Amino acid sequence: KAGVTQTPRYLIKTRGQQVTLSCSPISGHRSVSWYQQTPGQGLQFLFEYFSETQRNKGNFPGRFSGRQFSNSRSEMNVSTLELGDSALYLCASSLSGDYGYTFGSGTRLTVV
Amino acid sequence: AQSVTQPDIHITVSEGASLELRCNYSYGATPYLFWYVQSPGQGLQLLLKYFSGDTLVQGIKGFEAEFKRSQSSFNLRKPSVHWSDAAEYFCAVGVRERGSQGNLIFGKGTKLSVKP
Numbered sequence: 001k002a003g004v005t006q007t008p009r010y011l012i013k014t015r016g017q018q019v020t021l022s023c024s025p026i027s028g029h030r031s032v033s034w035y036q037q038t039p040g041q042g043l044q045f046l047f048e049y050f051s052e053t054q055r056n057k058g059n060f061p062g063r064f065s066g067r068q069f070s071n072s073r074s075e076m077n078v079s080t081l082e083l084g085d086s087a088l089y090l091c092a093s094s095l096s097g098d099y100g101y102t103f104g105s106g107t108r109l110t111v112v
Numbered sequence: 113a114q115s116v117t118q119p120d121i122h123i124t125v126s127e128g129a130s131l132e133l134r135c136n137y138s139y140g141a142t143p144y145l146f147w148y149v150q151s152p153g154q155g156l157q158l159l160l161k162y163f164s165g166d167t168l169v170q171g172i173k174g175f176e177a178e179f180k181r182s183q184s185s186f187n188l189r190k191p192s193v194h195w196s197d198a199a200e201y202f203c204a205v206g207v208r209e210r211g212s213q214g215n216l217i218f219g220k221g222t223k224l225s226v227k228p
Contacts, residue, residue, distance in 0.1 A: 004155070058215070
């Protein structure tokens with residue numbers, strides 16, 4: 001079966017712009033989590049969605065937001081981009097958020 | 113506060129040699145523990161996980177890990193390393209709160225290089 005698909009794979013944006021990243025989970029998976037990976041901070045949890053509801057949120061500013069659609073696909077949005085938002089953004093899906101996570105290959109965001 | 117420490121940033125081993133990657137965690141309750149591997153430009157692949165029961169856990173690709181509660185450790189081992197094992201390895205603890213199990217706290221990772 002198809003894995004977790006993240007689009008786009010690479011993205012370059014300018015400071016102050018906003019960006020939307022997309023994640024299509026494995027078919028049947030209802031939980032989607034997002035992580036940010038940077039060389040300095042490592043992997044940090046952004047948020048988790050289950051059945052269109054945000055169940056948990058990490059310690060990120062309000063510029064970071066997300067949503068989940070009825071087909072379990074998820075998007076995350078970052079507004080007013082800063083240079084420090086440059087990172088690899090990883091999406092992971094599982095059947096019910098029971099740690100059976102499968103990660104996508106990520107979206108590499110570069111803010112210039 | 114929950115945390116995961118991987119003391120070794122970079123390890124180099126010879127192909128065929130044994131490997132042990134260290135991981136220490138801090139978590140108040142019984143931890144859910146994981147090891148992931150990441151190849152350059154790729155996402156994370158789960159190697160193995162520990163929830164309860166037998167403290168020696170077998171994973172994919174010939175890896176195993178041992179949970180030692182007294183030492184708050186979950187070290188990853190492989191008896192004979194292959195060149196294809198060169199990658200970055202992450203230890204993680206799963207945080208359970210407010211009905212959500214979506215929060216993994218990761219260590220900073222250990223980069224493994226394999227010498228021919």
